Amino acid sequence: MxxxxxxxxxxxxxxxxxxxxxxxxxxxxxxxxxxxxxxxxxxxxxxxxxxxxxxxxxxxxxxxxxxxSRETFSLQFGYEENAGQIKEFPNETKMITGDENIVLADLVVQWKITNPSEYLFNAEKPEEILYDATSASLRSIIGSSKIDDALTSGKAEIEADVRDLLSELIKKYEIGISILAVKLQDVELPNDEVRKAFTNVTDARETMNTKINEAKKYRNKRTNEAQGEKDALMSAAQGDRAARIEAARGDVSVFNKLYAEYSKSPEITRQRLVLETIEQVLPNTEIYIMNDDGNTLKYFPIRPLEKEQPKTKQEGSDTNGQ
Incomplete structure (x- = not known):
């Protein structure tokens, strides 16, 4: 026991x-x-x-x-990168554009888990659903796009459209995933000759854009220079306008003063104006005012005497000095 x-x-x-x-x-x-x-x-x-x-x-x-995990995951569609080695899956990336051309398109989707309960229990393999939804979204957008847009300038718009459509699908599936970004990796043609032709088209378009940018730069430069010249002319014109206005105001003031004097003594003022005008028109000219009564004109050489008088005084001082 x-x-x-x-x-x-x-x-x-x-x-x-x-x-x-x-x-x-x-x-x-x-x-x-x-x-x-x-x-x-x-x-x-x-x-x-x-x-x-x-x-x-x-x-x-x-x-x-x-x-x-809270981290951001990356879904590689159309290829697989492992230890620096890239393995492509062309059968998955081959699709038809809206203008009936074949292209190979692969991309990367960045996503994260935002609702763990939905991620764990609403679907058995949510990552496979994400992969299939990515394929459907990309094929739908490429199928409604032109090949020229897919290969050249329309990639950004295609990425945005794929992201919007993929986000809408994932929201409907309710698998607890949110799409952060979609980035096209490569969009190319399956044929080398066609690929080369489109490469030439792309190079020509880039050259065209470069020339257009250079032309815009030159136009902006010339426009700025012309604007500067215009501003300088406008400034000079404003200065000349102000100077002319002030000169006119001065002339008006002088005229008003002359008129006031003229009103007091018209004859004297008239004679003075005539003499001043003659001095301006004929500078360095000797002017004589004479009263011509019809008799013999008497002329007294005042100016020559004024010139000789200083000379005579100078000679007299020299004689005294001796």
Whole structure:
């Protein structure tokens, strides 16, 4: 009896230790900053995501934890890159454009898990659904685009359209994924000769754009120079206008003063104006005012005498000095 009781005691202790161990190791969990967790209570998903750090829960099997990454994933469509080696899948990337040409198009989709419960339980293989939705979206947009747009200047618009359509499909599927970006890697023709022809077209278009940019640059330069010349002429004209206005105001002031004097003494003012005008018209000219009464004109050489008078005074001073 003693040995049986001891066995029961040991077994009980083992079960107790096991239960305590389960409680010790399943009532807490940690979430890293790069992770997000989902709590399951008897298999039912609890709402909300846990913040990074240490958290507690009910022991297993009441509650369990599913952890998913917060990082951004990349889906490579049409090729696979591994250890620097690229493996292409041309059968997946071959598609027809809207103008019935065949192109090879591959791209990269950046996505992340934003709803862990939907990602875990709404679909068995959400990444395969994402891949198929990417293929459908790309083929739909390429199928409605022209080959020239797909190969040259329309890539950005195609990327935006693929992203919008893919995001709409993923939202309808409710697999807990959000599309961050879509980037076309290569869009090319399957035939070398046709590819070369389109390359020449692309080069010609780039040359055309370069010439257009150079022409715009020259036009802007000449426009700025012409604008500068225009501003200079306008400034000079404004200055000349202001000078002429001030000169006119000065002339008006002089005229008003002359008129005031003329009103007081018309005859004297008239004679003075005549003399001033003659001095301006005939500079350095000797002017004589004479009263001609019909008799013999008498002329007294005042100017020659004025010139000789200083000379005579100078000679007299020289004689005295001797």
């Amino acid at each position: 003693t040995s049986i009781k001891r066995v029961y005691t040991i077994v009980g202790l083992i079960f107790l230790i096991a239960i305590l161990s389960v409680l010790a190791f399943t009532t807490w969990y940690t979430v890293d900053e790069s992770e997000q967790a989902v709590i399951l209570t008897f298999g039912k998903v609890e709402e909300g995501l846990n913040e990074p750090g240490l958290h507690f829960k009910l022991p297993w099997p009441i509650q369990s934890v599913e952890k998913l």
